[in-house]
Amino acid sequence: MIQTASIGQRLTLLLAGVAAALSVLSWGMVTSLAAQAAARTQDNVLAASATTIAETLRSEQGEVRLELPYAAFAMLGAISEDRVFYRVIAADEVLTGYDDLPAPATSEIGQVVFDTGQYRGAEIRMSSVTRLVLAGMERVAVTVSVAQTRDGVDAVTSDISRLAGLLSVAFFFVAVALSAIAARLSLRPLNLIAASVSRRGPSDLRPLLRAAPADLAPLLDALNRLMERLRLSIRRSEDFIAEAAHRVRTPLATVRTQAEIALRTVSDEAEKERLRRIIRAVDESARSAGQLLDHATVAYRVEDLARDRLDLSDLARQTAAALEPTAAMRDIQFTLDLTPAPIRGDAVLLDSAIRNVLDNAIKYSPEDTTVSLQIVLDAAQARLRVRDQGTGLGDGPMDVLTERFRRGGNVAGVVGSGLGLTIAAEVLRAHGGRLELENCENGSGACVSLVLPLV
Amino acid sequence: MRFACLAFGLILSLGAPATAQEIEDHRFFPGTSDRVLRVVSTTDLDVFEPYIRAFQAERPEVAVDYSVMSSSVLHQAIRDGAQADLVISSAMDLQFQLVNDGFALPYRSDQTDALPDWARWRDLIFAFTTEPAVVVINTARFAGLELPTTRQDLIAALRDNPDRFQDGLGTYDVRDSGLGYLFATQEDRSTDAYWRLNEVMGRLRTSFYCCSSQMIDDVASGRLALAYNVLGSYAAEELARGSEGRVQVIRMQDFANVILRTVFIPAGAQETLLAGMMVDMLLRLALRETPDGWPLPPLSQTVEGPSLGFGPIKLGPALLTYLDPLNRRAFLAEWENAMEQRPPLPQ
Ligand SMILES: Nc1ncnc2c1ncn2[C@@H]1O[C@H](COP(=O)(O)OP(=O)(O)OP(=O)(O)O)[C@@H](O)[C@H]1O
Numbered sequence: 001m002i003q004t005a006s007i008g009q010r011l012t013l014l015l016a017g018v019a020a021a022l023s024v025l026s027w028g029m030v031t032s033l034a035a036q037a038a039a040r041t042q043d044n045v046l047a048a049s050a051t052t053i054a055e056t057l058r059s060e061q062g063e064v065r066l067e068l069p070y071a072a073f074a075m076l077g078a079i080s081e082d083r084v085f086y087r088v089i090a091a092d093e094v095l096t097g098y099d100d101l102p103a104p105a106t107s108e109i110g111q112v113v114f115d116t117g118q119y120r121g122a123e124i125r126m127s128s129v130t131r132l133v134l135a136g137m138e139r140v141a142v143t144v145s146v147a148q149t150r151d152g153v154d155a156v157t158s159d160i161s162r163l164a165g166l167l168s169v170a171f172f173f174v175a176v177a178l179s180a181i182a183a184r185l186s187l188r189p190l191n192l193i194a195a196s197v198s199r200r201g202p203s204d205l206r207p208l209l210r211a212a213p214a215d216l217a218p219l220l221d222a223l224n225r226l227m228e229r230l231r232l233s234i235r236r237s238e239d240f241i242a243e244a245a246h247r248v249r250t251p252l253a254t255v256r257t258q259a260e261i262a263l264r265t266v267s268d269e270a271e272k273e274r275l276r277r278i279i280r281a282v283d284e285s286a287r288s289a290g291q292l293l294d295h296a297t298v299a300y301r302v303e304d305l306a307r308d309r310l311d312l313s314d315l316a317r318q319t320a321a322a323l324e325p326t327a328a329m330r331d332i333q334f335t336l337d338l339t340p341a342p343i344r345g346d347a348v349l350l351d352s353a354i355r356n357v358l359d360n361a362i363k364y365s366p367e368d369t370t371v372s373l374q375i376v377l378d379a380a381q382a383r384l385r386v387r388d389q390g391t392g393l394g395d396g397p398m399d400v401l402t403e404r405f406r407r408g409g410n411v412a413g414v415v416g417s418g419l420g421l422t423i424a425a426e427v428l429r430a431h432g433g434r435l436e437l438e439n440c441e442n443g444s445g446a447c448v449s450l451v452l453p454l455v
Numbered sequence: 456m457r458f459a460c461l462a463f464g465l466i467l468s469l470g471a472p473a474t475a476q477e478i479e480d481h482r483f484f485p486g487t488s489d490r491v492l493r494v495v496s497t498t499d500l501d502v503f504e505p506y507i508r509a510f511q512a513e514r515p516e517v518a519v520d521y522s523v524m525s526s527s528v529l530h531q532a533i534r535d536g537a538q539a540d541l542v543i544s545s546a547m548d549l550q551f552q553l554v555n556d557g558f559a560l561p562y563r564s565d566q567t568d569a570l571p572d573w574a575r576w577r578d579l580i581f582a583f584t585t586e587p588a589v590v591v592i593n594t595a596r597f598a599g600l601e602l603p604t605t606r607q608d609l610i611a612a613l614r615d616n617p618d619r620f621q622d623g624l625g626t627y628d629v630r631d632s633g634l635g636y637l638f639a640t641q642e643d644r645s646t647d648a649y650w651r652l653n654e655v656m657g658r659l660r661t662s663f664y665c666c667s668s669q670m671i672d673d674v675a676s677g678r679l680a681l682a683y684n685v686l687g688s689y690a691a692e693e694l695a696r697g698s699e700g701r702v703q704v705i706r707m708q709d710f711a712n713v714i715l716r717t718v719f720i721p722a723g724a725q726e727t728l729l730a731g732m733m734v735d736m737l738l739r740l741a742l743r744e745t746p747d748g749w750p751l752p753p754l755s756q757t758v759e760g761p762s763l764g765f766g767p768i769k770l771g772p773a774l775l776t777y778l779d780p781l782n783r784r785a786f787l788a789e790w791e792n793a794m795e796q797r798p799p800l801p802q
């Protein structure tokens with residue numbers, strides 16, 4: 001599978017990108033607003049200062065008189081620690097102040113104008129106002145200019161800008177965190193579906209019937225259709241196997257009968273030996289066909305498992321009784337030590353599982369021995385233990401014996417297909433239980449346990 | 456331009472750079488190397504000497520060249536580009552104007568950051584003392600009278616005893632003394648009793664002085680009964696203490712100016728690093744907790760001090776107001792008018 005970036009990551013990144021853009025935008029806006037506000041504050045105070053000075057202009061004995069009011073400069077000192085310059089010009093003559101201040105923009109009488117410029121190596125903002133003063137017979141235009149450096153404005157702006165920057169960064173990180181959470185939340189249904197699919201057993205192909213957001217309905221539908229097709233195709237091949245096994249069995253039975261008749265009629269030892277080998281091969285095939293049929297049955301019934309209330313001891317007793325004749329042929333005795341164990345499940349399947357285990361016990365034990373069946377209960381599970389006095393399961397790994405068509409090294413001439421334990425293990429797994437294989441503690445014989453959960 | 460120049464010149468002792476005659480006192484404190492820190496100051500040599508010694512204890516290799524001049528000479532000297540590494544003056548307004556007009560270099564250190572806001576302006580000028588304006592009286596000449604604690608009391612006392620106080624009053628000549636002018640203009644702004652007091656003093660033929668120390672001397676000798684608006688530094692207190700009760704220092708309870716002695720590094724400074732060290736040392740002493748041992752008071756003293764309730768004069772552009780030549784001319788005219796235009800006594 002080729003993995004591309006996850007939807008969650010992509011969504012988070014996208015949202016983070018949007019948040020970053022918004023952060024930068026808001027930072028820029030706050031900064032420019034702060035600069036404007038600070039500049040306007042300074043302008044207002046400069047205008048007030050110039051106007052205050054202009055208002056003290058008067059004429060005395062034909063001359064323009066001026067007394068700079070304390071407040072005019074005090075108010076400038078109140079807003080910032082900026083350097084202050086001023087100048088008063090009456091009829092093109094400097095009356096007082098810094099005579100080399102840049103000339104103000106021309107303005108109408110009484111109107112405050114602002115200039116920005118350089119003075120003594122610093123950027124200044126200057127407000128000027130012109131008033132007419134009656135000096136003697138003449139009207140004299142007097143221009144008052146008050147200027148201030150702009151460090152205060154810059155400081156306020158950069159302070160606010162820094163603060164806004166910090167806030168923007170904080171906002172950005174919060175937004176990214178929230179985006180990640182949002183992405184995770186919106187992907188939750190998808191993950192839940194994925195989890196519930198992967199939680200399923202390997203053969204569980206029932207449709208998914210959970211509530212899902214509308215966006216996921218097509219995906220869920222497609223998934224369910226796929227599973228249905230898969231189920232059908234598996235069913236078809238199982239049906240085919242069952243059918244095939246069934247079809248093989250009948251002619252095999254005929255072949256066996258004919259071979260046995262022939263065996264009885266021929267007298268030549270070589271002929272007899274050949275016929276015996278044919279019978280053995282036929283037995284072998286018939287066993288395989290039978291087991292295949294059983295296995296197909298298991299696969300079929302497990303799909304929609306019955307959940308009947310059953311007693312494991314009853315099942316064990318019945319199956320043992322059914323196998324009694326087979327055991328008797330080899331002089332093998334069953335000893336039963338059973339206690340009632342309520343379980344839920346499919347009687348046919350459980351019978352098949354027990355039968356296969358007992359069958360092994362009979363097959364792989366020497367004649368005239370005992371097979372014991374015992375039920376042990378603990379808090380949550382029932383354990384049906386089948387012990388025999390045979391050769392045991394060998395020293396190799398036990399688990400592989402439940403693989404399909406796997407037979408042990410001890411089979412010698414014993415007829416078998418290697419599906420018996422596979423069937424038993426599958427049945428138990430479908431019931432939420434398990435098959436445990438071990439050699440008996442006393443060193444001789446196999447000890448096979450069917451473990452099932454109690455009701 | 457011409458007009459403004461002339462006007463500024465008038466304030467500033469006619470605009471020549473400080474010549475030998477204008478330097479009131481000068482001493483070279485040699486160091487072990489040829490690095491020299493040039494300090495121009497209004498503070499008397501004997502008052503400032505301990506500070507120079509302390510500085511040299513830390514930096515023995517640095518020689519200190521210390522010149523004393525009047526605040527207006529100092530102001531004009533810096534304006535004319537005199538060579539100095541450090542400028543110290545008690546005339547806050549003149550100092551501020553220099554800084555405002557771009558004659559100071561910025562300086563920043565942990566010490567300057569530790570200063571309260573009111574004790575510095577930008578990173579350019581720093582205050583290292585707070586000193587109040589006080590009234591110094593001759594106890595004998597006040598015999599039988601209650602000591603005045605407000606201007607109202609003082610005016611009443613002077614009015615009621617014209618014979619006793621005739622020719623017995625002294626104050627700064629605000630025309631010559633930068634500090635006197637600062638005190639006077641700030642009082643004009645703060646209390647209406649100032650002009651009434653001036654008129655009474657004018658009628659009693661007040662003598663005018665250039666400097667606090669001479670006023671104190673004359674009070675001590677009994678020539679003056681009272682000196683008004685004396686800079687109440689430790690020197691004044693010292694004199695009063697040494698006079699065995701003949702001289703007393705009184706702070707007016709209705710209002711008292713408190714000035715800041717300020718220091719800045721001028722734009723033409725060459726030893727800016729050393730100047731910065733000296734500033735740091737002065738500021739460290741300015742912020743000391745206990746005032747003892749040093750001739751000048753620390754910053755905190757008057758601010759936390761007795762129930763005066765007045766902060767020091769604010770460092771800021773408002774100080775430019777009275778330095779404007781038009782304002783100055785108007786103020787001096789009014790002052791002379793109140794003092795009835797009499798010439799100062801020969802000193
Ligand atoms: N009780 C037992 N004692 C000894 N070996 C056993 C016993 N049960 C199983 N085995 C070993 O495990 C192998 C797998 O058992 P399984 O039942 O699956 O196959 P099978 O018995 O050979 O064939 P089938 O049961 O399909 O006819 C056997 O071939 C045998 O070697």
Ligand SMILES: [Mg+2]
Pocket residue numbers: 356359360416420421
């Ligand atoms: Mg078997």
